[in-house]
Amino acid sequence: MILAPKAAPAGGAFAAVLAAIFCLAATTARAEDTYRVQEIAPGVFAHQGRYEIFTPRNAGDTSNAGFIIGRDAVAVIDTGGSARVGAALLKAIRARTQLPIKYVINTHMHPDHVFGNAAFEDESPVFVGHRKLPRALANRATRYLAINEELLGKEAFAGTRIIPPTLLADDKLELDLGGRTIVLEAHKTAHTDNDLTVLDKQTGTLFLGDLLFAKHVPALDGSIRGWLALLDQLKDRKDVARVVPGHGPAAMAWPAAMTAEQRYLGTIADEVRAMIKEGRTLSEAMKSAGLSEKDAWLLFKEYHARNVSAAFAELEWE
Amino acid sequence: MQATHGLASLLFSVATALAMAFVAAPVRADDDPWPDIRRDVFDNRDIIENDGTITLDAPYRAEDAAIVPLTMRIPASIAPQVRSLTLIIDKNPAPVAATFHFGAAAGSGERMLSTRVRIDMYSNVRAVIETADGRLHMATKFVKASGGCSAPAAKDADEALASLGKMQIRTFDAAAAADRTPTAREAQVMIRHPNFTGMQMDQVSREYTPAKFVQELEVKRGGELVFRMEGGISISENPNFRFTFAPGSDDTLEVMAKDTDGRVFTATSAGKAS
Numbered sequence: 001m002i003l004a005p006k007a008a009p010a011g012g013a014f015a016a017v018l019a020a021i022f023c024l025a026a027t028t029a030r031a032e033d034t035y036r037v038q039e040i041a042p043g044v045f046a047h048q049g050r051y052e053i054f055t056p057r058n059a060g061d062t063s064n065a066g067f068i069i070g071r072d073a074v075a076v077i078d079t080g081g082s083a084r085v086g087a088a089l090l091k092a093i094r095a096r097t098q099l100p101i102k103y104v105i106n107t108h109m110h111p112d113h114v115f116g117n118a119a120f121e122d123e124s125p126v127f128v129g130h131r132k133l134p135r136a137l138a139n140r141a142t143r144y145l146a147i148n149e150e151l152l153g154k155e156a157f158a159g160t161r162i163i164p165p166t167l168l169a170d171d172k173l174e175l176d177l178g179g180r181t182i183v184l185e186a187h188k189t190a191h192t193d194n195d196l197t198v199l200d201k202q203t204g205t206l207f208l209g210d211l212l213f214a215k216h217v218p219a220l221d222g223s224i225r226g227w228l229a230l231l232d233q234l235k236d237r238k239d240v241a242r243v244v245p246g247h248g249p250a251a252m253a254w255p256a257a258m259t260a261e262q263r264y265l266g267t268i269a270d271e272v273r274a275m276i277k278e279g280r281t282l283s284e285a286m287k288s289a290g291l292s293e294k295d296a297w298l299l300f301k302e303y304h305a306r307n308v309s310a311a312f313a314e315l316e317w318e
Numbered sequence: 319m320q321a322t323h324g325l326a327s328l329l330f331s332v333a334t335a336l337a338m339a340f341v342a343a344p345v346r347a348d349d350d351p352w353p354d355i356r357r358d359v360f361d362n363r364d365i366i367e368n369d370g371t372i373t374l375d376a377p378y379r380a381e382d383a384a385i386v387p388l389t390m391r392i393p394a395s396i397a398p399q400v401r402s403l404t405l406i407i408d409k410n411p412a413p414v415a416a417t418f419h420f421g422a423a424a425g426s427g428e429r430m431l432s433t434r435v436r437i438d439m440y441s442n443v444r445a446v447i448e449t450a451d452g453r454l455h456m457a458t459k460f461v462k463a464s465g466g467c468s469a470p471a472a473k474d475a476d477e478a479l480a481s482l483g484k485m486q487i488r489t490f491d492a493a494a495a496a497d498r499t500p501t502a503r504e505a506q507v508m509i510r511h512p513n514f515t516g517m518q519m520d521q522v523s524r525e526y527t528p529a530k531f532v533q534e535l536e537v538k539r540g541g542e543l544v545f546r547m548e549g550g551i552s553i554s555e556n557p558n559f560r561f562t563f564a565p566g567s568d569d570t571l572e573v574m575a576k577d578t579d580g581r582v583f584t585a586t587s588a589g590k591a592s
Binding site: 132135136139140142143147189192193221222223279281282283286305306309310313314316317 | 375377381382385387389432434464465468469470473474475476477486488490504508510518556558560
């Protein structure tokens with residue numbers, strides 16, 4: 001960073017100012033210097049985000065991201081939760097290849113997956129997403145930016161903008177990286193109404209975005225019925241050797257990776273349905289449904305009651 | 319009634335000019351809007367607080383600021399004298415969330431009314447009842463929530479538009495309700511409607527979607543009024559009301575809802591929509 005420790009100042013207010021600047025620089029360095037990617041299959045890399053909500057300290061590095069290197073070009077899948085995290089991902093890519101970044105793909109609308117897009121603008125990639133992603137982002141842009149700037153703080157948030165996709169996947173979309181084809185699939189409403197998966201055909205690596213949570217409790221912002229139905233479909237995919245969850249380890253075996261999430265969502269759906277049938281209320285459900293899952297997940301307190309609320313508001317219309 | 323008229327006009331004028339008002343004159347977090355609301359809505363009349371005539375259940379911290387469940391209860395000793403209940407969220411852009419006017423079929427037993435609201439920032443939430451003698455009684459709860467009014471109206475935008483106006487009515491025959499003296503029954507009315515607040519961004523125009531919401535809801539049992547509601551943008555998407563009513567010779571509930579576009583939705587608990 002700008003200041004090295006040896007540039008220690010002479011004293012007084014000047015020292016305090018410099019120390020403050022150095023602290024900022026150190027915080028900044030932390031987010032970037034701890035940014036690691038793993039090669040989870042030949043030419044396929046993934047970064048594991050932290051199991052945390054946004055804080056100035058993590059700079060929005062709370063979700064997984066990855067990239068695939070073909071013969072002629074690179075595709076990036078998700079960009080992290082700030083321009084700063086996006087820049088760290090770009091640096092990790094450039095440490096491995098100088099090929100052009102042809103595509104930046106977002107798996108869904110959530111800030112921790114799209115806020116790093118701005119870091120890639122100078123590479124002039126095509127931004128790609130679900131056909132419903134532009135609408136979802138536009139509807140939420142103002143609020144997403146305001147809330148997350150507050151959570152991350154001005155420093156970590158600096159440079160962050162929302163860049164919507166221009167290439168849209170209606171159903172299936174194949175992209176060629178030169179001798180390497182990746183298949184994008186736009187799904188029906190599940191985690192959100194704009195979930196997109198990316199399959200590297202050559203290695204059978206499937207980037208699931210937030211259709212898959214591991215360790216980090218799932219967050220429901222779409223349809224619990226749709227999500228459970230989609231997991232059922234994906235479970236039997238024979239072309240998938242490993243998956244990258246949106247939150248969880250960088251790579252996991254399929255379909256074993258989805259067992260916990262399927263149980264979690266299934267438990268909520270079953271218990272909420274039973275409560276609706278008994279004539280119980282939303283408040284009652286939020287206090288009692290799905291609590292058997294409490295010790296199985298990180299960040300349960302932050303997301304669980306809200307998940308129950310969303311499930312109840314959906315399932316009471318069945 | 320003068321008070322009703324003033325209240326309704328406050329509700330609509332605020333809602334109409336909402337997006338602009340919100341941008342132009344944000345309420346500072348340390349301003350207490352209650353004195354102004356009390357003057358505008360209740361003409362500075364005396365309000366008796368926390369005397370047990372009305373209780374309000376609200377979560378201290380909202381899990382989802384766009385769907386905050388609220389439950390109001392009025393004991394049987396006072397319920398027959400209660401003419402109306404006004405629900406106020408001090409710091410929402412349109413503070414009057416709804417006013418419920420009760421009719422003969424609201425019953426004389428313990429009265430319960432439950433709904434879901436949007437809460438835009440940390441705010442007091444108030445339930446104010448007016449009794450036949452003209453007195454006002456109030457229960458207040460503080461709720462920590464933010465962004466409830468600008469949150470997009472639907473998790474699945476296409477589904478929401480496709481099912482607009484659909485209604486569902488349930489009646490509950492819980493043993494506990496049948497044992498009450500006098501007997502009461504419980505019912506729930508749900509209406510598919512985005513209840514646009516005017517603070518939500520439209521994807522195509524990049525403008526705020528105009529406020530569009532269920533402004534009137536009337537529930538009758540066998541032709542007699544249970545309640546009539548005047549509602550605003552603070553009522554959550556897919557307005558949802560659960561309430562007690564007095565059983566009668568005909569327990570069929572008839573519901574009429576009208577939104578700000580003048581669309582009228584009707585349904586009965588007998589299952590036939592008209």
